[in-house]
Amino acid sequence: MGLATFKGGIHPYEGKELSENKPIQVLLPKGDLVFPMAQHIGAPAKPLVKKGDRVLMGQKIGEAGGFISANVICSVSGTVKAVEPRLMVNGSTVMSVVVENDGLDEKIEHFGEDRDYTKLSKDEIREIIKEAGIVGLGGAGFPTNVKLTPKDDSKIDHILVNGAECEPYLTSDYRLMLEEPEKLVGGLKVILRLFDNAKGVIAIEDNKPEAIKKLQELVKGESKIEVCPLKTKYPQGGERSIIYAVTGRKVNSSMLPADAGCIVDNVDTVISIYNAVCKQTPLVRKIITVTGDAVAEPKNFKVRLGTNYQELVDAAGGFKTEPEKIISGGPMMGQALFSLDVPVSKTSSALTCFTKDMVAAQEPTPCIRCGRCVSVCPSRIVPPLMMQAALRGDCERFEKLNGMECMECGSCTYVCPAKRPLTQAFKEMRKTVAANRRKKA
Secondary structure: OOOEOOOOOEOOOOOHHHOOOOOOEEEOOOOOEEEEOOOOOOOOOEEOOOOOOEEOEOOEEEEOOOOOOOOEEOOOOEEEEEEEEEEOOOOOEEEEEEEEEOOOOOEOOOOOOOOOHHHOOHHHHHHHHHHOOOEOOOOOOOEHHHHOOOOOHHHOOEEEEEEOOOOOOOOHHHHHHHHOHHHHHHHHHHHHOOOOOOEEEEEEEOOOHHHHHHHHHHOOOOOOEEEEEEOOOEOOOOHHHHHHHHHOOOOOOOOOHHHHOEEEEEHHHHHHHHHHHHHOOOOOEEEEEEEOOOEOOOEEEEEEOOOEHHHHHHHOOOEOOOOOEEEEOOOOOOEEOOOOOOEOOOOOOEEEEEOOOOOOOOOOOOOOOOOHHHHHOOOOOOHHHHHHHHHHOOHHHHHHOOHHHOOOOOHHHHHOOOOOOHHHHHHHHHHHHHHHHHHHO
16 A cells, blocks of 8 residues: 555655754744734734833733634743834734843743643643644644634544645754654644544654654554654645545535544644643744755754744854845745844744745746646646636636635646746735635625
């Protein structure tokens, strides 16, 4: 029997050799820390502090602003310098709490103390996860306590730990699986406590044999947990792709994974659940890969939330060559940066720096109808027709072509010999269609 996978997909250059063998280093912040109140999908958090307030590590400084929202936790001790709009990775300015770090790391009471999760009720576990400010750390940023509270617990039969890390260059999840596998399994056990009928599956691409072997050994005696090796292919780590690969179930844009009996959480999210529930440690840190051919010493860092991106570059030895392109995240799904003066947030995963901007160097030409984009699309839709609708701004036609099923994975753009900006056009069309739907509702 072959490795679990999905239809379509691509095999971009991986680039993981730059940092995959670099153990995670602790990087302590030097300058001020900036905590945006919107580091998640949903309503922004509401600031709970004002200029001049003394804050502690682990203290809640932003309160969830609604059901789909998340708390923001201070990652250092110090003094609030300002509560003001600050620039984020995506180019927007967001109300943020700026903290002057005193370097003392004075913590809130009980921070880091052991706690027996088996003595907690399901509601208590969900409340702890909510209070800890945990969201999807793979980049989506959906509040985890909401994801772990589906309409019907009994219908959830698969908890999938997404260890695919299919995005090129990123190695932070791989390092976590090697260095903190016990916490990963511990976090999965906490989640399984919430769902009586579920089994846990840790799904890992087969280009990470050491992680597969280590976790298989660790779960040998566990009746409700197994490790599922996946075929190495992009976008294997996409929620719909991984659900289909492991269970054979299909999820479309009108469904939630819970509708297919599944909950999917990223490796770092599951470890953060363990930290919050079993170690009374809220979400105050992120594991970040700093990599690319422009970086002097590619590394993986454990960094405090709110740390400036420039500090990440400095800690990786700076640039050996001035980069033409800097991306927050990886080359397929990441966001190009025009400034490093932005803070690490919950959805940060990597800083990838290239000496050449390959995208800017190639001018798009007319479609030659080769069909490559159709063959690689994991959603089985037709990019050339969708692009025609996008160029005309024809939302109705775009919807009829199932354009809302697009995962924005970038596979079509990657293989297009005409170098057409397909994914970018589809992203804008999906935003417009969603906005139109909201107006009608």
